[in-house]
Amino acid sequence: MRRRQRPPLPKRHGLDPARLRLPEEGSWGSLRDHLVERLPRVPVARIDEMLAAGAIVDMDGPLAPDAPYVPGGAVWFHRDLPAETRVPFDISVVHRDDDILVVDKPHFLATIPRGRHILETALVRLRRDLDLPDLIPAHRLDRATAGLVLFVVNPARRGAYQTLFHRREVRKEYEAVARYDPELVLPRTVRSRIVKEKNVLAAFEVAGEPNSLTEVSLFEHRDGLGRYLLRPHTGRTHQLRLHMHGLGVPLLGDDFYPEVTEKAIDDFTRPLQLLAARLAFTDPVSGVERSFRTVRRLQAWDDPVGWARN
Structure with a gap:
């Protein structure tokens, strides 16, 4: 049985980072182009901000804003969290x-x-x-x-x-x-x-x-x-x-x-x-x-x- 890769980013707030597997086939000129298409609910400006901050990574580390698209690769990042009202009861x-x-x-x-x-x-x-x-x-x-x-x-x-x-x-x-x-x-x-x-x-x-x-x-x-x-x-x-x-x-x-x-x-x-x-x-x-x-x-x-x- 193939073991799942251990994420290259640590947990944040107890949550694992999101993992995106990059398709083997595609005509994207850069990772950014793919992310803009793949994540339509995330503003393009936010994707640019995350790339500039080194917040999107692969197994070798942070990816630059002009990083090429690598078919079959994978990237990790922490999703932005929604604003939440605290549930005022203890476990x-x-x-x-x-x-x-x-x-x-x-x-x-x-x-x-x-x-x-x-x-x-x-x-x-x-x-x-x-x-x-x-x-x-x-x-x-x-x-x-x-x-x-x-x-x-x-x-x-x-x-x-x-x-x-x-x-x-x-x-x-x-x-x-x-x-x-x-x-x-x-x-x-x-x-x-x-x-x-x-x-x-x-x-x-x-x-x-x-x-x-x-x-x-x-x-x-x-x-x-x-x-x-x-x-x-x-x-x-x-x-x-x-x-x-x-x-x-x-x-x-x-x-x-x-x-x-x-x-x-x-x-x-x-x-x-x-x-x-x-x-x-x-x-x-x-x-x-x-x-x-x-x-x-x-x-x-x-x-x-x-x-x-x-």
């Missing part, structure tokens, strides 16, 4: 050893960099704050969902722990708060076919062979609210949110179901009442049974008055 470390790190992620913090969320993500914060530059997630939680996320500390163990999740060998439990419906018979198993289309925010259910399965039960209820236990056996996009919506009890704070609602990116009120509460698995390295539980609680259940006031 709690639940467990750490030489191989793995388990954390309690807050609501509103994405797991990995994507789109408008780069520095304000769990991965980047943890790499920086814990000085773990090779940290990588074994799985992901939605930005809107709080709770347990497992990261791999030791790069040599990455495949072993990620495979646990790919093979669905991790037992997951979520807590959720939604309206209580006395006519909804629980516990029950929900099966459906979920489809998520590119560039469409919400997923949806369609007729056909089920590709998702969730066990739904009720912990307790009071004052018209239910506290639910959800055990997903598959990991489709928004699976738990869709299945609860399909049962007629959409999760409190859900901005996607039953309909997409616009919310400012810096609005940290009324978080989705969904919490990844437990992860359990047989450790692929030691063979030991592992079980981790969240220390977080859902606001709408613990403080319904404060929730209603938000």
Whole structure:
């Protein structure tokens, strides 16, 4: 197996530099000409500025503004980062050893960099704050969902722990708060076919062979609210949110179901009442049974008055 080249630039803010592979065929007279065509969202003046500063490099070092185009070569550079509003909640470390790190992620913090969320993500914060530059997630939680996320500390163990999740060998439990419906018979198993289309925010259910399965039960209820236990056996996009919506009890704070609602990116009120509460698995390295539980609680259940006031 061919090993990926080690970047000639160090990480910045816990992020690897971007790598561009240069096509074998092309008629560009210079690297600059190629970059101007290849990176249409980057202003030409910014490309010129980066070349003049030596911020675009190959394996031999910085490339000059008049550097020739080298077919089949590769260049690296750090992308400019978007302006971000800090997510005003901390990440709690639940467990750490030489191989793995388990954390309690807050609501509103994405797991990995994507789109408008780069520095304000769990991965980047943890790499920086814990000085773990090779940290990588074994799985992901939605930005809107709080709770347990497992990261791999030791790069040599990455495949072993990620495979646990790919093979669905991790037992997951979520807590959720939604309206209580006395006519909804629980516990029950929900099966459906979920489809998520590119560039469409919400997923949806369609007729056909089920590709998702969730066990739904009720912990307790009071004052018209239910506290639910959800055990997903598959990991489709928004699976738990869709299945609860399909049962007629959409999760409190859900901005996607039953309909997409616009919310400012810096609005940290009324978080989705969904919490990844437990992860359990047989450790692929030691063979030991592992079980981790969240220390977080859902606001709408613990403080319904404060929730209603938000």
